[in-house]
Amino acid sequence: MIRNLLTGAALTALTAGGALAQDDATVTIGDLTWTGTSAIGHVIEAIINGPLESEAVIVSGLSDGSVIAAGMDKGDGSADVYTDLWMPNRQAIWDEFVDGAKTVGHNSPYAGTQKLYVPAFMADRVSSIEDLADPEIAAMFDKDGNGKGEYWAGDVGWKSTRMWEVKFKSYGLSDLWEAENLPDATFKAQLKTAVQREQPILFYYWTPEWVHAAYDLSPIAEPARTEGCEKVDLDAEDWLEASSFACASRDAEIYVAYSKSLETRNPAAAKFLSQIQLDPDVVNQWILRIGRDKLDPRDVAEDWVAENMDIVNGWIN
Template identity: 80%
Template sequence: MTRAFTLAASVAACGLALPAAAQDPTVRIGDLTWTGASAIAHVIEAVIDGPLGSEAEIVEGLSDGSIIAAGIDKGDGSADVFPDLWLPAREAIWNAYVEDAETMAHNAPYLGTQKLYVPAYMAERVRSIEDLRDPEIAAMFDKDGNGKGEYWAGDVGWKSARMWEVKFKSYGLSELWEAENLPDATFKAQLKTAIQREQPILFYYWTPEWVHAAYDLSPIEEPARSEGCENVDLDATDWLEVSHFACASRDAEIFVGYSKSLETRNPPVAKFLSQLRLEPEMVNGWILQIGRDEMDPRDVAENWVRENKDVVDGWID
């Protein structure tokens, strides 16, 4: 009887299981559905399969954040990487597995933002919320001739649409401005046309997203955050009446979460994930190629890893 067989038999006799890494070394990555998360997942996969010389797999259909986090918590290799963990949106997962169970580790975050924008060619006329109080400026954005300027706040049903309606009410702008709620693809087509023609357009957007890589955009300055400036309940029946939001939105912190079991199951991968440093501009570029140019995310990731060896070496050194 071989030593390996004897060890396996002994472990089985004790009612224990061999570590997942001994059975399958593959690092399994969550398949989150938004473009930024997919881009990050494919870059992580490309680094592990390539320069690290290990094995990784984006598990098709593993798209529920709670299930990914539960698999990470188990440490059995069923799920190892949460590629795009947003705070505060995913605070319940963070509290459960990073703070309480201490089974999920993470890298240093990059920041996600939510702001109003105009194209850069309008930046001299429209710089801040104070400028939006000017009726002449609002009239520049009036598309339908009803006396109010339009701004895009997201699609119908998005929380952002309600959030910006609350903000415009809180800033005292409701008499001059109204939200235009359209699907994201429809808005992007409008944005492209407006920029080509250098027309006025005011809109909400977030980072990371490819519009920031494709166009020169200028953010609208909002009042700094202060105690009591944000008190919203967007799920309430009377959400507009009970909510108040008169300051800049808080930046999101966006992490890559991973199972602490990788520190023993696959130390080089754990070290790489702990040292992974992403920047919004980097992710914007990936999203541009995948989302606008419709490139295969695997090709985008492999090309980027090959062309940015110095950055990747810093992640895995």
């Protein structure tokens, strides 16, 4: 089985826009950075290399969603699968390549939530956006002594990170709070420590993810959605000033997206990718085994495929 070890010169050729030296039918899978997408990518790889009797490869380091989308659009095999396309977070990709150029296809989505959380032991003090407007509450979360409470909004490159910075501005919280934008793994280590020591921590998170199984977390209530409460342009140069978002997020729709060039390069793979139907509870189980239990994602994927061929056959046939 092909392993996800394509680095160095191969990755340079990929990101420079050239196709990898591989068979035209090979399905090239992106390597996005969060655990859920790693789990999904390895299941897709295991199915294509196994029951589908074809060839797929996860390209290590192919982690920029915009680069993956551009590769799917080109259709040259440089990038074929975007494993976890969150909508509306990646609306620009959808508008340009799904609705616009029509070079990218997708499956039916599963639902994901996006909320702010605190550990449950803080729920009696912090339970709503209104609570965050209290200077005494914000001071509880001030790590560096600069007078502002910190919250984790996500990694630097994520569109959801910008979304939460827009929300805090729109809620009038910018004078009391500041985003702490760190890699997911770094944040998870902080969360573990905060829960163990019962220290304040405020953070964005999503479902499905294993932290919800590992810790008792309490969501922060936001105002209900109303017409016009969300007007965001996260791709604008002045995205923070140009956007407003003062209500709860809609449940996200999460897709597997793929290059339509596969419909001619590898029709069986294209059919499978259009029909894969992910269950968020199952995805959460994959994430738990990979993220918390530290099992090899390839082993988790191959074991699951072997034990669930009735589901896999439904996706393939």
